[in-house]
Amino acid sequence: MRSAPLSLNCAATWYKANDIQLENSSDIELENMSNSGSTVPSDKILARLQKAFGEDRAQLVDGERFRVLNEEYRIIAFPQNIDELSEVLKLAAADNLSLIPAGAGTWLDMGNHARACDLIVSTAKMSRVLEYEPADLTATVEAGCTLATFNRKAAEDKQFIPIDPFGDDRSTIGGTIATGSYGPIRCAYGTPRDWLIGLRIVHADGQITSAGGKVVKNVAGYDLCKLYTGSFGTLGIIAEMSFKLRALPSDDSSLIFYADTARPLCDLIGRIHDSDLSPSAMELISYGSMDLPMDPSGFALAIRFLSETETALWQQAEAIRLGRMGSDLNHKLMNAQESDEFWRRYRESEISGDWETCLRISSLPAALPDTLAVIDNLLSRVHTRAHAANGAVRVLSQAIDSEVILELRNYIQQRGGSLVLIRASDDLKRRVEVWGDAGPSVSIMRQIKDRFDPQGRLNPGRFIAGI
Numbered sequence: 161m162r163s164a165p166l167s168l169n170c171a172a173t174w175y176k177a178n179d180i181q182l183e184n185s186s187d188i189e190l191e192n193m194s195n196s197g198s199t200v201p202s203d204k205i206l207a208r209l210q211k212a213f214g215e216d217r218a219q220l221v222d223g224e225r226f227r228v229l230n231e232e233y234r235i236i237a238f239p240q241n242i243d244e245l246s247e248v249l250k251l252a253a254a255d256n257l258s259l260i261p262a263g264a265g266t267w268l269d270m271g272n273h274a275r276a277c278d279l280i281v282s283t284a285k286m287s288r289v290l291e292y293e294p295a296d297l298t299a300t301v302e303a304g305c306t307l308a309t310f311n312r313k314a315a316e317d318k319q320f321i322p323i324d325p326f327g328d329d330r331s332t333i334g335g336t337i338a339t340g341s342y343g344p345i346r347c348a349y350g351t352p353r354d355w356l357i358g359l360r361i362v363h364a365d366g367q368i369t370s371a372g373g374k375v376v377k378n379v380a381g382y383d384l385c386k387l388y389t390g391s392f393g394t395l396g397i398i399a400e401m402s403f404k405l406r407a408l409p410s411d412d413s414s415l416i417f418y419a420d421t422a423r424p425l426c427d428l429i430g431r432i433h434d435s436d437l438s439p440s441a442m443e444l445i446s447y448g449s450m451d452l453p454m455d456p457s458g459f460a461l462a463i464r465f466l467s468e469t470e471t472a473l474w475q476q477a478e479a480i481r482l483g484r485m486g487s488d489l490n491h492k493l494m495n496a497q498e499s500d501e502f503w504r505r506y507r508e509s510e511i512s513g514d515w516e517t518c519l520r521i522s523s524l525p526a527a528l529p530d531t532l533a534v535i536d537n538l539l540s541r542v543h544t545r546a547h548a549a550n551g552a553v554r555v556l557s558q559a560i561d562s563e564v565i566l567e568l569r570n571y572i573q574q575r576g577g578s579l580v581l582i583r584a585s586d587d588l589k590r591r592v593e594v595w596g597d598a599g600p601s602v603s604i605m606r607q608i609k610d611r612f613d614p615q616g617r618l619n620p621g622r623f624i625a626g627i
């Protein structure tokens with residue numbers, strides 16, 4: 161039985177994460193796990209879950225999967241529906257267990273180190289499409305359903321949930337809503353908050369509550385769906401979600417413009433903003449961050465048009481005309497298949513593991529040229545990807561000096577923006593706070609957290625300001 165060392169290992173990594181030196185992890189008494197929430201040994205947790213729900217519902221898995229702390233092994237519960245999820249959380253509450261909610265577990269390293277983790281609760285086996293009404297353009301899915309699976313099904317009826325988060329086909333819809341994740345087509349379709357109309361959530365004590373509903377016009381009073389979206393699993397575990405859908409556009413095409421420097425492309429973005437064009441995605445990408453058909457020394461502006469064919473043809477022609485103004489930029493046109501393939505590769509390359517460090521900088525779209533210039537000035541050998549519609553810049557790199565990140569954060573924050581560590585080594589996370597300064601909203605966030613999870617057992621310490 162390997163679970164006894166697991167609990168010791170868990171304690172050891174918690175101490176390590178908190179800079180407490182241990183000579184030998186086997187010296188640790190379980191009672192010392194004061195911040196782990198529970199003193200129940202891991203083998204007992206596993207046995208209780210398996211007895212209550214069956215052997216397949218709780219497993220001891222290799223720490224490489226669902227990595228939160230650096231344990232070799234970890235226990236994961238895989239409830240199969242909302243009622244089982246509620247029972248798992250009641251059992252965990254009775255033992256005062258600290259929980260990490262998860263979907264597919266692809267992005268669990270985002271955020272601060274967890275203060276404790278007795279159990280991961282994954283929705284990966286809650287993956288059914290519960291209702292789908294093409295005529296109403298609405299659907300209800302379980303949290304573990306992947307976006308790729310649902311959108312493949314909805315494509316048969318020429319519909320989709322218009323969200324394209326960074327990552328690959330494994331991302332669950334629950335994980336996407338919990339993180340408020342969006343991708344390039346935010347430019348035209350907004351964020352997950354705009355498409356979620358209702359959800360059911362299980363709270364830390366196992367209680368099930370609902371917000372919103374299954375029809376489009378039903379929001380009365382405070383819209384809790386918006387509160388849960390992007391709360392990173394700190395308020396409850398999302399079990400089911402209802403969405404409004406969009407009709408799938410009949411045409412998909414993209415244009416890539418090239419230039420040696422970012423400046424002429426930023427100018428083109430400005431001309432596009434001032435025009436009647438409505439691109440679905442518009443990303444400014446520096447060379448080397450992915451395999452691009454472009455000049456190896458410069459930048460590319462990739463623009464996507466998801467629309468009806470006639471509109472798409474007009475938009476392409478207009479964008480090319482605007483590209484000729486000023487610097488007469490070179491361009492390449494991609495057909496539907498090339499376009500789809502390009503954007504899929506773009507989103508997947510973000511999570512390729514080629515980058516040790518990923519920063520997300522949010523500032524005003526008008527500040528984009530200045531933000532890029534400052535990054536270029538402070539950081540060498542990094543790649544940048546900018547979401548031209550909202551000015552968010554992602555910096556991909558190997559190790560970056562913590563002092564330089566702090567200087568960059570200072571510059572950005574002074575101008576009302578923010579810098580978040582999307583991916584970073586343990587060492588960098590110790591030197592640079594992951595989320596940055598959240599400002600006065602922190603005290604409200606703490607009060608909400610205290611109301612929803614008074615014992616602080618859900619994702620302890622991982623969110624903004626250690627919430």
Ligand SMILES: Cc1cc2nc3c(=O)[nH]c(=O)nc-3n(C[C@H](O)[C@H](O)[C@H](O)COP(=O)(O)OP(=O)(O)OC[C@H]3O[C@@H](n4cnc5c(N)ncnc54)[C@H](O)[C@@H]3O)c2cc1C
Pocket residue numbers: 260261262263264265266267268283303325326327330331332333334335336338339340341342343392393394396397398399510511512520582583619
């Ligand atoms: C390397 C990498 C980089 C990424 N970068 C970005 C980015 O910059 N911007 C962006 O918007 N998205 C980003 N994503 C997020 C990704 O696009 C997914 O949408 C999603 O967050 C991962 O899905 P998952 O099922 O694997 O979630 P997981 O990795 O399992 O969970 C992600 C987070 O959501 C919580 N969570 C998961 N499911 C639930 C649930 N049902 N209820 C409550 N909480 C839950 C977890 O506790 C965790 O904090 C990135 C993903 C990866 C792998």
